[in-house]
Amino acid sequence: xxxxxxxxxxxxxxxxxxxxxxxxxxxxxxxxxxxxxxxxxxxxxxxxxxxxxxxxxxxxxxxxxxxxxxxxxxxxxxxxxxxxxxxxxxxxxxxxxxxxxxxxxxxxxxxxxxxxxxxxxxxxxxxxxxxxxxxxxxxxxxxxxxxxxxxxxxxxxxxxxxxxxxxxxxxxxxxxxxxxxxxxxxxxxxxxxxxxxxxxxxxxxxxxxxxxxxxxxxxxxxxxxxxxxxxxxxxxxxxxxxxxxxxxxxxxxxxxxxxxxxxxxxxxxxxxxxxxxxxxxxxxxxxxxxxxxxxxxxxxx
Numbered sequence: 001x002x003x004x005x006x007x008x009x010x011x012x013x014x015x016x017x018x019x020x021x022x023x024x025x026x027x028x029x030x031x032x033x034x035x036x037x038x039x040x041x042x043x044x045x046x047x048x049x050x051x052x053x054x055x056x057x058x059x060x061x062x063x064x065x066x067x068x069x070x071x072x073x074x075x076x077x078x079x080x081x082x083x084x085x086x087x088x089x090x091x092x093x094x095x096x097x098x099x100x101x102x103x104x105x106x107x108x109x110x111x112x113x114x115x116x117x118x119x120x121x122x123x124x125x126x127x128x129x130x131x132x133x134x135x136x137x138x139x140x141x142x143x144x145x146x147x148x149x150x151x152x153x154x155x156x157x158x159x160x161x162x163x164x165x166x167x168x169x170x171x172x173x174x175x176x177x178x179x180x181x182x183x184x185x186x187x188x189x190x191x192x193x194x195x196x197x198x199x200x201x202x203x204x205x206x207x208x209x210x211x212x213x214x215x216x217x218x219x220x221x222x223x224x225x226x227x228x229x230x231x232x233x234x235x236x237x238x239x240x241x242x243x244x245x246x247x248x249x250x251x252x253x254x255x256x257x258x259x260x261x262x263x264x265x266x267x268x269x270x271x272x273x274x275x276x277x278x279x280x281x282x283x284x285x286x287x288x289x290x291x292x293x294x295x296x297x298x299x300x301x
Contacts, residue, residue, distance in 0.1 A: 013281040017248035026252035043190040045070040060090040061192025062145035075115040085114035092119040093144040139194035149189045149204040155180040195230040211246040214253035
């Protein structure tokens with residue numbers, strides 16, 4: 001009798017919410033790495049699939065192994081591929097342990113890997129693109145933790161100048177009058193591992209176009225597990241969806257304690273009509289159907 005073949009490795013999940021691609025692998029307790037290529041950011045890096053190398057930044061929500069284990073390899077492979085050193089954003093209390101970890105690899109490999117670790121305290125931000133910054137928010141987990149929101153700064157014309165021609169506006173501006181003001185537009189929010197906390201109903205989360213959130217537990221008898229581990233349960237997501245305006249809400253970090261079939265049913269039963277804007281990162285079947293439908297609509301438009 002032939003032995004069983006080994007199980008297939010995790011496939012990369014993919015969801016397209018124009019103009020954002022959300023791709024990665026996330027299984028609670030095993031690994032989480034979620035990338036938004038248009039931002040050039042990996043959110044967490046529990047392992048380092050090839051897609052992770054293309055991002056210049058990794059935003060680390062917290063220091064648990066399933067969210068950080070791929071970090072040294074990411075730094076190393078970017079150097080091996082002749083890419084610029086990667087930058088990791090993390091909670092200030094996590095920065096020194098990460099530096100120590102990278103220092104330990106010097107003795108193992110007999111070489112130093114170029115890397116950059118930037119602590120971000122809640123409320124601080126760092127520019128990742130000319131008009132886009134990554135804002136850190138306080139999360140609540142079993143270790144120091146952050147959530148993140150990519151925020152774009154946009155210039156808008158002041159209301160009193162609406163309707164004027166370009167030549168008129170140019171004349172006013174040349175006369176020394178400021179005709180625009182700056183607004184912050186939340187684009188993509190990432191919760192990281194967390195229990196319910198004020199950041200999840202902040203303006204940044206509520207106004208984001210896309211929210212990527214952990215939702216580890218779904219079944220009623222798993223509520224206590226969620227509470228002890230400081231994770232979200234589906235019944236809490238129902239409350240959050242009433243505040244979030246996001247067109248797409250991506251659920252990640254699901255526990256293997258529940259099958260996809262069970263999760264799909266609970267989603268529909270719990271969320272009702274709101275379930276239509278919720279996607280499961282690792283539901284390859286539903287996400288493929290969604291992408292094919294998007295392709296059909298594009299072809300016929």
